Amino acid sequence: MKILNHLISLFYPQVCPACGNLLMKGEETVCLSCRYLLPKTHYENNTENPLAQMFWGQVDFHAVTAEFFFSKTGKVQHLLHQLKYEGNKDAGFFLGQQIGESISKAESFQGIDFIVPIPLHPKKEFMRGYNQSYVIAQGIEDKTKIPVMKDALRRKTFTSTQTKKSREERWENVKDIFEVVDANRLKGKHLLVVDDVLTTGSTVMAAGKTLSTIEDVKISVATAACASA
Ligand SMILES: [Zn+2]
Incomplete structure (x- = not known):
């Protein structure tokens, strides 16, 4: 062998x-x-980090973190590119494991009930073969043993590509794209929303606003990467 x-x-x-x-x-x-x-942000230990502040007054998130900064060397970008365009799920699972290790030691990320990956539009998922956020979520589950709930959120409409759009246009484009599948199942739970990158924050904000309609819910956010502060 x-x-x-x-x-x-x-x-x-x-x-x-x-x-x-x-x-x-x-x-x-x-x-x-x-x-x-790989440049870690260590934001999981700082509840007032720049990413958390980005949502102040917009959505009531319990805790927000991204594992890595986009690096000057491009290593983080390469990992994400492999995950999104080269079919390399191992790269995404690795990113998730890194997030999992960090948040399992961070106080504000304790007591999470479910990991909720940001859904792709089914058409996009079909073309790619998988949802990259779900792959990252599986890596987090591997390290934390917190279960992934793949169908907590559903994507309603197809959105055109986000590039070359202003911040306002992006928000208009995404703010109503998600719906909660079964609010009863998520009542009173602490959810961890997971996406690959956090840039303008509009996708995560849209997901957060939709999830925050659930009774007594607590929402935290973790992504694999963000721009450096
Ligand atoms: Zn290497």
Whole structure:
């Protein structure tokens, strides 16, 4: 079996999705050097971090974090690109595991009942083959043992691409796109909304506003990456 694995790795060498270098023996998904160099925000330990502040007066989130900053070296961008456009689910699972490890040690992220990935429009999910936020959510579940609730939110309408739109236009485009599937099931629960990136915050805000219509709900947010402050 060892020989077989060795032969497979000879013909299909495994590459680190963050830097493109070959993985060494014992390295899994992401190389040790990248693991060390990926820029963590540590926002999970700071309830008044810039991402949390972005939503003040807009949506009542309990806690907000992103695991990594978009890095100058592009490593975080490479991981996300692999996840979104190269079918590399391992990259997303890795990002989720990193989030999971961080929030499991953070006080404000305790007592979460369900992980709620931001849904893709079914048409988009069909074309990609999977929802990248769900893959990240599975990585979080792996480390925290908090269950993922895949169908808590549903996407209502197809939105055109977000690029080249102003902040206001983006908001108009997304504010009513989600609906809660079964509010009774989520009553009184602490939910962790998960997305790949947090940039303008409009998608997360729309999901948050929709979820906050549920009775006695508590909502926190975690994404894999955000722009540096
Ligand atoms: Zn690497």
